[in-house]
Amino acid sequence: MDGLVGLLKIRVVRGINLAYRDTRGSDPYVVLRLGKQKVKTSVKKKSVNPIWHEELTLSIMNPIAPIKLGVFDKDTFSRDDPMGDAEIDLEPFMEVLNMDPENIRNGSIIKTIRPSNQNCLADESHLCWRNGKFVQDIILRLRNVESGELQVQLQWVKILGRH
Numbered sequence: 001m002d003g004l005v006g007l008l009k010i011r012v013v014r015g016i017n018l019a020y021r022d023t024r025g026s027d028p029y030v031v032l033r034l035g036k037q038k039v040k041t042s043v044k045k046k047s048v049n050p051i052w053h054e055e056l057t058l059s060i061m062n063p064i065a066p067i068k069l070g071v072f073d074k075d076t077f078s079r080d081d082p083m084g085d086a087e088i089d090l091e092p093f094m095e096v097l098n099m100d101p102e103n104i105r106n107g108s109i110i111k112t113i114r115p116s117n118q119n120c121l122a123d124e125s126h127l128c129w130r131n132g133k134f135v136q137d138i139i140l141r142l143r144n145v146e147s148g149e150l151q152v153q154l155q156w157v158k159i160l161g162r163h
Contacts, residue, residue, distance in 0.1 A: 005060045006097075007157035008090070010067070012041050012056065016139075018048040018148040021073035021081040028083055030150065033068040034058045043074040048148075057157070064090050071142060071150065084142025086120035086150065093154060096127055096134055104129040115141075122149050 012030050020026055025046040032039050037058050044050035058067065067090065071083040096110050104110070108129050113136075115121040122141040127134065134156040142148040 003062060005062055005064070005094075008058050008060050008067075008093075009155040009157055010056050010058065010088075011153040011155070012052045012054050013151040013153060014049070014051045014053075015044075015047075015071065016049060016149040016151065018050070018071060018142075019083050019145050020048060021083060022046075022075075026081075026083060027074040028071055029074055031070045031072065032056055032058065033070075034065060035061065060090065064094050066090060069140065069150065069152075071145075071148065082144070084145030084148045086140040086142055088138065088140070088152070088154070089119055092127060093134065093136055093156070097156060101129055101132070101134075106130060106132075110134070 010032060015028055018026060018028055025048050027043050027045050028050050029043045030041045039056040041052050041054045067088040069088060070085045073081040073083050075081060092111055092113050109126045110129055111127040113121060113125045115123060120140045122139040125136060125138045127136040136154040138152050140150045142150060
C-alpha cells in the first residue's frame with residue numbers, strides 16, 4: 001500500500017563535538033532528506049556544540065525508508081563543507097504505531113533500540129509513550145567525519161483516521 005502513513009516531527013536538539021571546518025570552529029546546519037523531501041535547520045555561527053531545538057516535519061510514505069541526515073558547515077564564498085552524515089531507521093518506530101495506547105502508562109518505555117553496526121546510534125535509544133504521543137530520543141554518531149554526534153527527538157503526528 002503506497003501513500004501517506006503519517007507525519008513525523010523531528011526535533012533537532014543539538015550537536016556534540018562536531019568537526020572543525022574553519023579556523024574558529026564551524027557554522028553548522030542540519031539537512032534531513034526522505035525521498036524527495038528536504039528540510040533543514042538554521043545555521044549556528046562559530047560552534048562545534050550548537051544548540052538548535054528546531055522542529056522539522058516530514059511526511060512518511062509507504063514503503064518506509066530511512067531518513068538521511070547530513071551536517072554541513074556554511075561557507076560564504078565556497079561550497080558548504082560536509083561535517084558527517086547518519087541515517088535514522090524508522091522501522092522500530094513504525095512497529096509500535098499499531099499498539100493500542102489505551103493501557104500504556106505515561107512515560108512507559110515501549111521499545112529499546114541498541115547501537116549496532118546496522119544503525120547510527122551512539123547510545124541506547126528508548127521509544128516511549130509520553131503525553132499521548134509516541135516519542136523516541138536518539139543520539140546519532142555521525143559517519144564519514146572525524147568526530148561528532150547529533151541529538152534528535154522523533155515524535156509521531158497522528159492523522160485523523162490513521163495511527
